[in-house]
Amino acid sequence: xxxxxxxxxxxxxxxxxxxxxxxxxxxxxxxxxxxxxxxxxxxxxxxxxxxxxxxxxxxxxxxxxxxxxxxxxxxxxxxxxxxxxxxxxxxxxxxxxxxxxxxxxxxxxxx
Amino acid sequence: xxxxxxxxxxxxxxxxxxxxxxxxxxxxxxxxxxxxxxxxxxxxxxxxxxxxxxxxxxxxxxxxxxxxxxxxxxxxxxxxxxxxxxxxxxxxxxxxxxxxxxxxxxxxxxxxxxx
Numbered sequence: 001x002x003x004x005x006x007x008x009x010x011x012x013x014x015x016x017x018x019x020x021x022x023x024x025x026x027x028x029x030x031x032x033x034x035x036x037x038x039x040x041x042x043x044x045x046x047x048x049x050x051x052x053x054x055x056x057x058x059x060x061x062x063x064x065x066x067x068x069x070x071x072x073x074x075x076x077x078x079x080x081x082x083x084x085x086x087x088x089x090x091x092x093x094x095x096x097x098x099x100x101x102x103x104x105x106x107x108x109x110x111x
Numbered sequence: 112x113x114x115x116x117x118x119x120x121x122x123x124x125x126x127x128x129x130x131x132x133x134x135x136x137x138x139x140x141x142x143x144x145x146x147x148x149x150x151x152x153x154x155x156x157x158x159x160x161x162x163x164x165x166x167x168x169x170x171x172x173x174x175x176x177x178x179x180x181x182x183x184x185x186x187x188x189x190x191x192x193x194x195x196x197x198x199x200x201x202x203x204x205x206x207x208x209x210x211x212x213x214x215x216x217x218x219x220x221x222x223x224x225x226x
Contacts, residue, residue: 031210032210032214034214034215036214036217041200041220041222042219042220043115043202043204043217043218043219043220044154044202044217045217046213046214046215046216046217049213049214087154089154091210092156095167096209096210097142097144097159097161097166097167097209098156098159098167098169099146099154099156099215100156101153101154101155102153103152103153104153
């Protein structure tokens with residue numbers, strides 16, 4: 001069964017304290033892994049797409065990496081404005097359109 | 112920057128009533144989607160739409176739901192005979208093509224409250 005699991009559920013960091021979020025997936029024939037940021041009461045905001053093991057993408061303080069079974073979102077020297085829920089999603093096996101989302105990691109960065 | 116827009120931002124309806132949620136996808140996008148997120152739960156896929164027909168739907172998307180692209184810009188989700196459990200955030204999304212490396216762009220959502 002296609003599944004996306006994210007850990008931890010919640011993460012509290014001090015400003016400047018780097019950490020990593022995990023997304024593990026079970027899907028046949030990965031057609032991309034997507035990272036989104038979601039602020040309370042808002043829609044998911046696209047961050048990255050990764051396609052193959054070993055691939056890395058960076059944007060400001062965020063770096064996403066991909067292995068054959070999981071992806072990591074590394075946050076370097078976070079700031080309070082990085083506080084949000086980070087979601088990962090993969091297309092359902094055999095398709096491109098139906099995204100299966102993980103439950104997300106709620107990140108809180110305190111000054 | 113182009114964005115997906117949704118109206119209304121909040122809709123309150125009584126159980127058994129019909130509601131129509133509206134979306135304006137990004138103008139050059141060809142694939143359109145509806146997702147929902149019940150409070151505190153995962154974002155769940157409902158349906159995808161391409162070339163004026165449904166291309167994929169989930170088990171949630173039963174006969175109670177329908178989608179339409181009534182003109183060149185709007186994309187709607189109709190929920191007939193709403194139930195209490197339909198209360199959720201409903202997100203519209205669009206993408207340039209299937210498997211687009213830019214991913215699916217999501218709107219801000221419509222909060223549906225069924226009383």
